[in-house]
Amino acid sequence: MDSAGFDSEGREFSSATEMWAAEIGAATFAPASAEVGPPAAAAAPSNGEAGAGPGEGKRKEWYSKGISYWQGVEASTEGVLGGYGCVNDADVKGSDAFLRPLLAERFGAAKRHLVALDCGSGIGRVTKNLLLRHFNEVDLVEPVSHFLEAARENLAGCMDVGQETHKAANFYCIPLQDFTPEEGRYDVIWIQWCIGQLTDDDFVSFFNRAKVGLKPDGFFVLKENIARNGFVLDKEDNSVTRSDPYFRELFKKCGLYIHNIKNQKELPEELFAVKMYALVTSEPKIKKSGKRRRPKNSPHVIRS
Numbered sequence: 121m122d123s124a125g126f127d128s129e130g131r132e133f134s135s136a137t138e139m140w141a142a143e144i145g146a147a148t149f150a151p152a153s154a155e156v157g158p159p160a161a162a163a164a165p166s167n168g169e170a171g172a173g174p175g176e177g178k179r180k181e182w183y184s185k186g187i188s189y190w191q192g193v194e195a196s197t198e199g200v201l202g203g204y205g206c207v208n209d210a211d212v213k214g215s216d217a218f219l220r221p222l223l224a225e226r227f228g229a230a231k232r233h234l235v236a237l238d239c240g241s242g243i244g245r246v247t248k249n250l251l252l253r254h255f256n257e258v259d260l261v262e263p264v265s266h267f268l269e270a271a272r273e274n275l276a277g278c279m280d281v282g283q284e285t286h287k288a289a290n291f292y293c294i295p296l297q298d299f300t301p302e303e304g305r306y307d308v309i310w311i312q313w314c315i316g317q318l319t320d321d322d323f324v325s326f327f328n329r330a331k332v333g334l335k336p337d338g339f340f341v342l343k344e345n346i347a348r349n350g351f352v353l354d355k356e357d358n359s360v361t362r363s364d365p366y367f368r369e370l371f372k373k374c375g376l377y378i379h380n381i382k383n384q385k386e387l388p389e390e391l392f393a394v395k396m397y398a399l400v401t402s403e404p405k406i407k408k409s410g411k412r413r414r415p416k417n418s419p420h421v422i423r424s
Contacts, residue, residue, distance in 0.1 A: 127353035136320075136351055136366070143353070144319060145178040179319070183295065186317050186358035187263055195270035200242040210386035212249045215343065218382050218396045219308075223254060226337045227307065234307045235289075237261065237333065239296055240314025244271030244288065251310060252278055252286045259305075260288060263295040297322040301333025309333060312343040316359035320370060327374040331401055339379060340399040342367075345392035361392055377403050 125133045133139040198205035227234070234255040238247045241260035251258045252275075262268045268291055275288040292299065297318055301309070309330055318326060330340070345361045352361040362370075371378065376399040384394035 125351040125353065128355050133353075139351070139353055139360075140319060143178065143358075144182050145176075182319065182358050183297070183317070187295070189357040190264045191266070195243050195266050197243070197245055200245060200267065204388065204391065207387055207391075208245065208249070211384065212246075214382075214384045214386070215246070215250050215312075215341075215396065216253070218380070218398070219250070219254065219341065222339070222341075222380060222398055223308075226339060232307075233257075235259070235305055235335075237301060237306045237309045239299075239309065239311040240317075241271055242267045244274045246310065246312055247271070247288060248274055248278065252288070255307070256286055257289040258287070259290040259292065261292040261294055261296065261299050263293060265293055268293050296326050299326070300329045303332050304335055306333045307335050307338045309338070309340045310343075311340065313345070315342060315344055316354075316361055317357075323370055324373045327376060331375075334401065340376070340397075342397045342399060343384070343394065344397075346395050347392065364395065367395075367397070371397075371399060376401060379404050 125136060125139055127133070127139075133142070193199045196205075197208055201207060223234070235257045236251045236255040236259070238244075238251055238258055238260045241247060241262045242264075244260060247258045247260055260268065260271055262271065271288075272291055278286065278288050296311075296314065315323060327340070334340075344367070347361045347363045347366075350363050351366060353359075354361065368378070378397055379400045380398040382396045384396060387394060
């Protein structure tokens with residue numbers, strides 16, 4: 121699937137392949153079709169360098185422009201949410217309702233030292249309001265330095281060392297396309313409102329590296345804006361809002377499976393829809409109901 125899309129200036133692309141070729145000088149993985157819509161309110165951009173090759177200068181420019189945009193944004197909830205600080209409560213409520221049963225299902229009721237990674241952590245909003253409720257340790261990775269410094273300040277009271285504490289442990293000022301997590305450290309890797317900064321090939325490369333950071337039974341949560349069709353390229357912050365089919369195609373390329381999926385509710389109508397995906401590295405087993413099915417066309421028993 122590689123059909124038409126638009127950017128925020130109204131320019132039409134016949135395919136995602138054409139869009140990526142125009143933006144970074146090289147085609148990348150490119151499924152889906154497109155929609156015009158408002159720019160995404162993201163938590164943090166990415167920055168950094170990709171491997172040498174055709175279009176390397178344009179690729180660097182793609183990430184440089186993205187991080188420059190976010191460097192000019194105030195390090196506040198209102199700032200990182202693109203002027204929609206009002207969605208914070210609904211966002212946290214929806215994320216908690218999605219995450220809580222997943223933790224019980226994957227890890228059971230037994231006491232366990234849980235560790236999470238907050239990708240594109242911004243000012244630590246998700247870590248403080250959500251992840252520290254459920255995890256003993258949370259690491260933050262964020263490429264915008266003044267956001268990460270604000271996160272350190274916001275989480276200063278959550279950094280005490282202790283056996284049973286819930287703390288912000290490590291702060292990494294690194295873009296996702298350059299980040300490789302510590303092997304086997306994380307129960308959950310949470311990625312929210314930031315993956316749109318990555319090109320398709322860096323998207324796949326990041327998840328392939330990040331798999332190594334998961335513990336047994338660990339999983340990813342991707343929470344992201346969703347285009348109705350295909351993709352929308354935001355020229356202001358150099359990000360791409362992908363459709364659900366686009367994401368699903370990329371998940372396949374990453375070797376990831378959707379374990380659960382849920383729509384975020386209670387957001388303003390003018391914003392993109394938002395989905396939460398729980399992604400695992402092994403194909404989920406089909407749950408059996410335990411009920412025997414009657415063969416098709418079999419006669420019913422008639423009781424008098």
